[in-house]
Amino acid sequence: MKDIMSYTEQMDQLDPARMNQVLALKSEFNDAAFTAQDVETALTKTTLNAYDFMALLSSAAGPYLEMMAHKAQTLTRAHFGNNIQLFTPLYIANYCHNGCRYCGFNSQQAIPRAQLTKSEIQRELEAIAATGLQEILFLTGESEAHSSIDYIASALELAKPYFANIGIEIYPTNEASYRILHQAGADFVTVFQETYDLTAYEYYHPYGNKRSFPYRFYSQERALNAGFRGAGFAALLGLSDFRHDALATGLHLQSVQTAFPEAELSFSVPRLRPINGELGHFNHLVSDRDLVQIMCAYRLFMPHAHITVSSRESESFRNAVMKICATKVSAGVQVDVGGHSASNKHKSSDQFDINDTRSVAQMHADIVAQGLQVVYHDHIRL
Numbered sequence: 001m002k003d004i005m006s007y008t009e010q011m012d013q014l015d016p017a018r019m020n021q022v023l024a025l026k027s028e029f030n031d032a033a034f035t036a037q038d039v040e041t042a043l044t045k046t047t048l049n050a051y052d053f054m055a056l057l058s059s060a061a062g063p064y065l066e067m068m069a070h071k072a073q074t075l076t077r078a079h080f081g082n083n084i085q086l087f088t089p090l091y092i093a094n095y096c097h098n099g100c101r102y103c104g105f106n107s108q109q110a111i112p113r114a115q116l117t118k119s120e121i122q123r124e125l126e127a128i129a130a131t132g133l134q135e136i137l138f139l140t141g142e143s144e145a146h147s148s149i150d151y152i153a154s155a156l157e158l159a160k161p162y163f164a165n166i167g168i169e170i171y172p173t174n175e176a177s178y179r180i181l182h183q184a185g186a187d188f189v190t191v192f193q194e195t196y197d198l199t200a201y202e203y204y205h206p207y208g209n210k211r212s213f214p215y216r217f218y219s220q221e222r223a224l225n226a227g228f229r230g231a232g233f234a235a236l237l238g239l240s241d242f243r244h245d246a247l248a249t250g251l252h253l254q255s256v257q258t259a260f261p262e263a264e265l266s267f268s269v270p271r272l273r274p275i276n277g278e279l280g281h282f283n284h285l286v287s288d289r290d291l292v293q294i295m296c297a298y299r300l301f302m303p304h305a306h307i308t309v310s311s312r313e314s315e316s317f318r319n320a321v322m323k324i325c326a327t328k329v330s331a332g333v334q335v336d337v338g339g340h341s342a343s344n345k346h347k348s349s350d351q352f353d354i355n356d357t358r359s360v361a362q363m364h365a366d367i368v369a370q371g372l373q374v375v376y377h378d379h380i381r382l
Contacts, residue, residue, distance in 0.1 A: 004202045004213045011209075012174045014218045018255040025050050026196055026248045034058035043067055048301050053250055056297040057243045065293055072299040072325040079303055082373045085328040086363060087135035087165070090124055091337045092116045092155055096141035098208030100194075102239060102272065102282075105141045107208070114337040115146055121155050123341040125162050131332055131360040134377035135165035137190070142171035142210060149177045153184035160185040164377035167232075171209065172219040178226035187379065189223040190232030190268065191216060196248035197240035204239060220256055229379075230264030231256065232308065237286045237294070238272035246294045250301050257302070266306035266328065267298045271313070288317060292324070299325040311335075311354040315366075318356055322372060331363035 007013055034054065039061045042052035055061060056068060093115040096105045104111065116124065128136060136159060140147035152170060159166050167188035168181060178189070193216060195201050205211045220231035233253045235245035253265050271286050286294075295307055309318050309326045311333040318329055333354055334340055358366065367374050 004198065004205070004211055007212055007215055008209065010174075011212065011215045012218075012222055013214075014221060016214060018259070019214055019217045022248055022251045022255060023196065023198075025251055026244055029054050029057075029244055029247055031058050031243055034060040036060055036063070039064050042300075043071060050251060053297060053301040054247060056300060057246055057294065059243075061293060061297075062289075065289065065296070068296040068300065069292065069324050072296040073323065075299055075303045076325045076327065080306075080327045082371065083327065083375045084322055084367050084372050085135065085306075085375045085378065086133060086331050086360065087137055087167070087328065088128055088131075088133055088330055088332050088340075088360070089137045089139050089169070089335070090128065090340065091139045091335065092121055092124075092152075093140040093143070093147045094337050095143040095146035096208075097143045097145070098210040099206045100208075100210065101204045101206070102194075102236065113146075115151075116155075116338050118154060118158065120338055120341070121158055124338055125159055127341040128332070129162040132364075132376060133332070133360055134163055135167070136163045137167040137169055137188075137330075138186075139169045140171070142208065144171060144173075147171075149173065149180055153180055156181060156185035160381065164379050164381050169232075172216050173222075175222040175226050178223040178228065182223075182227045187228065188230040188232065188264075188266075189220060189228050190234070190266075191219040192234040192236055192268070192270065193217060193249070193252065194236045195239040195245055196235060196252075197244060200240040217252070221259065224256070224260045224263055228263075230266065232266045232268055232306075234268035234270055236270050236272060237291070238282050238284050240284055242284060242286045242290060242294065246297065250298055253302060253305060257305075264306070265302075266308055267295075267302075268308045268310065269295055269298075270310060291317075292321065295321060295325050311356040314355045315358060319366060319370065322367065323370060329363065331358060332360040333357070 038055040042055045094105050095113050096107050100106045165187055166185050168186045169190040201213055233249055235249045257265055272282055306327045307325055308328040311330050335354055364374050
């Protein structure tokens with residue numbers, strides 16, 4: 001696949017209008033053009049347009065971060081109360097056919113690879129359920145050969161008796177396959193676009209199905225068409241200019257919300273993390289202050305969207321942003337295959353180095369200590 005805007009014959013193709021609109025608006029963003037007045041005007045509005053969102057992501061908004069955080073906190077409490085949802089990821093395989101230059105799972109990494117058997121998955125599910133969690137996120141590497149739709153569906157079927165909410169973060173697939181996974185128990189799909197900078201996207205994805213930018217862009221839409229209840233969106237912040245990538249992520253989510261007004265949509269805000277202790281030579285790293293600005297801008301632009309903050313971030317950072325705008329956090333996290341059950345541990349390498357290692361019980365106690373309410377599920381599976 002030479003052209004990142006192309007598809008293989010097997011890929012579903014959707015109307016490119018929304019993608020083209022997002023990319024066109026992104027190209028119009030000129031950080032230096034925004035002024036303090038633009039930011040102040042955006043902060044007076046209850047409904048923001050794309051240019052207001054740009055203003056809040058711009059450098060001009062830096063001095064207004066405290067005001068943004070106060071308004072973001074007010075909106076979060078209005079729409080979500082004091083609730084913080086808990087979940088944990090479960091890696092069931094780490095084989096991958098892509099060559100992503102930033103990922104510890106990419107096909108050229110000489111790492112231990114593993115795929116859990118049904119009995120091993122069962123042990124993982126039992127170990128996670130014993131912590132009290134009711135929401136789980138299944139992850140695989142992007143290899144359909146080693147993590148087939150049938151394999152993932154069988155894992156979802158095993159999870160249904162244990163969990164009220166089940167999400168997947170796997171390779172993008174066609175609508176028919178998403179329908180199979182939804183029928184097997186999946187409620188949510190999360191797909192990181194990684195970066196919306198087409199030049200950077202081409203560099204970071206030299207081969208594999210992930211090289212198709214539009215196929216990845218429309219993953220959430222295919223899943224929602226297949227019956228999924230919700231979808232998550234993110235750029236991997238640090239691969240390119242974070243202001244442009246955050247802008248495009250927000251516009252992407254807004255475009256899908258317009259097309260699927262009943263869907264539950266969420267932002268994730270992953271920053272680049274070291275792989276085996278090293279971060280490499282990336283030129284667009286995002287500071288804590290930058291990340292808070294992005295999260296507050298997301299909240300003001302899309303007040304009803306969840307904001308998920310993973311264990312990539314530190315304990316102190318996550319405690320702080322839960323008070324402002326984060327509504328969903330992971331706990332008891334393991335980023336290797338089969339890391340939750342003692343008998344499955346050390347089957348593979350970690351995808352990246354986590355920062356917050358708190359258990360579910362520790363996370364629960366810390367959330368309550370901040371005057372917030374822990375939510376283990378908000379959905380009854382019939």
